[in-house]
Amino acid sequence: WCTMLDSALPPATTSDVRLKESGTRRLPIGRVNLEVRQSIPAWQQALILACAVLAGLLVSAAILILAGVKPSALIDEFVVETLTDSENFRSILFQATPLIIVGLSAAVAFRVRFWNLGIEGQMIWGAIGATFVSLNAIGPEFARLPLMMLFAVMGGTAWIIIPTWLKLRLRVSEIISTLLLNYVAMNFLLHLVYGPWQDPKDAFPHSPQFAPFERLPEIGWGISSALLLSLVFTVLTAWLVRSTRFGFYTKFVHDNDRMALAVGIPMRAVTLISVLVSGALSALAGFVIASAQEGRLTQSFYEGYGFSGILIAFLARNNPIAAMVVGFLVAVLFVSGRSLQVFYQIPFAMVQLIQATMVICVAASEFLMRHRLHWVR
Numbered sequence: 309w310c311t312m313l314d315s316a317l318p319p320a321t322t323s324d325v326r327l328k329e330s331g332t333r334r335l336p337i338g339r340v341n342l343e344v345r346q347s348i349p350a351w352q353q354a355l356i357l358a359c360a361v362l363a364g365l366l367v368s369a370a371i372l373i374l375a376g377v378k379p380s381a382l383i384d385e386f387v388v389e390t391l392t393d394s395e396n397f398r399s400i401l402f403q404a405t406p407l408i409i410v411g412l413s414a415a416v417a418f419r420v421r422f423w424n425l426g427i428e429g430q431m432i433w434g435a436i437g438a439t440f441v442s443l444n445a446i447g448p449e450f451a452r453l454p455l456m457m458l459f460a461v462m463g464g465t466a467w468i469i470i471p472t473w474l475k476l477r478l479r480v481s482e483i484i485s486t487l488l489l490n491y492v493a494m495n496f497l498l499h500l501v502y503g504p505w506q507d508p509k510d511a512f513p514h515s516p517q518f519a520p521f522e523r524l525p526e527i528g529w530g531i532s533s534a535l536l537l538s539l540v541f542t543v544l545t546a547w548l549v550r551s552t553r554f555g556f557y558t559k560f561v562h563d564n565d566r567m568a569l570a571v572g573i574p575m576r577a578v579t580l581i582s583v584l585v586s587g588a589l590s591a592l593a594g595f596v597i598a599s600a601q602e603g604r605l606t607q608s609f610y611e612g613y614g615f616s617g618i619l620i621a622f623l624a625r626n627n628p629i630a631a632m633v634v635g636f637l638v639a640v641l642f643v644s645g646r647s648l649q650v651f652y653q654i655p656f657a658m659v660q661l662i663q664a665t666m667v668i669c670v671a672a673s674e675f676l677m678r679h680r681l682h683w684v685r
Contacts, residue, residue: 339683339684340682343681344678345677345679356677357670357673360670361666363669364665364668367669368666372654390640390644390647396643398529399643400639401639402601403642404535404538405535405600407620407635407636407638408542408632409538409541409589409592409593410617410620411616412545412628412631413589413593414621415545415620415627415628417583418562421561422472422475422482422579422582423482424482424486425614426489427613427614428490428494429486429489429490430467430587430591430594431590431597431609431610432497433467434461435594435610436463436496437460437591438456438457439515439604439605441456442515457595460592460594460595461588462591464588464589464590464591464592467489468587468590472584476576476579476580490614498607501513501514513606514604523603524600532600532601534601537596538596538635539632542629542632545628550628557574558582561578594609612660615663616638618667620634620635620638623666641663
């Protein structure tokens, strides 16, 4: 029966045999395959990232134009007035100092896939530690600033140990624990500035003013020495992640944590050290704002820095040197955004929307770096 049926059918062509063997039907226009990249050159990564940033800037410009800002005003506010005016340039450097430090903090944690969303909480405890030294006059005057910095680091690292222990011992997601602990730190800060640490002179929700020797001095031209500290931290962090065995381990953990565990890399120790460094840097950012900028502990000094640190780390791809450059550019966005608030009544939420747009575009570029679209005919 099978022989008679085969003889009754027309002879099969070569293309029919190929379709039968492949089990698929070929479309005349072809198809698009999504493939995982085995490797990608550095120049192509830079090109994809640059296109993502450009797309984010175009979307942000469209948002501002729809909000009532003229296209010519965007160039004036973001380029001409901001970078050519000496006063605005000093404001950028002033704003860039804590942004660079929080960017380094996020980058160090992200290198071991610890998603530290508690930067603001660690900043709060860093500022609290520094203020504790000031209010209690701990140590002689010449050692007050180093002690304030030390207590700030202790506060930030102690606070980040909690989610680290929960992740390493109980496998609790650090995204949830670090984010929720922010609210604990915020409410404790409000308790202090509205309660025992409230300035008795004016009864406003902030601590008493720091003494002159408890503030980071200026180095000239209206620039604080905190900027030098941020540059020192950048160099030290870059050396740690690029020139040491520990830095090699963090790259291994980030690229393939299962392989790192299989070859005997101490995963827990590498993660713990990276997270502690991240918490210490966040706390130092809080110390810089309290000592160099505010001159006291205030109730909202930390707002916006956590999200900005994540943005900087994403744009810099966890590179400390790139984080310094991106931190400066984000400071330009902050200063220009304040000008738009004053002259065009643009709310600060619009600036945060622009930051969110940039994060989305950069996150999308990560997918294109790992995958490619291949046209098959």
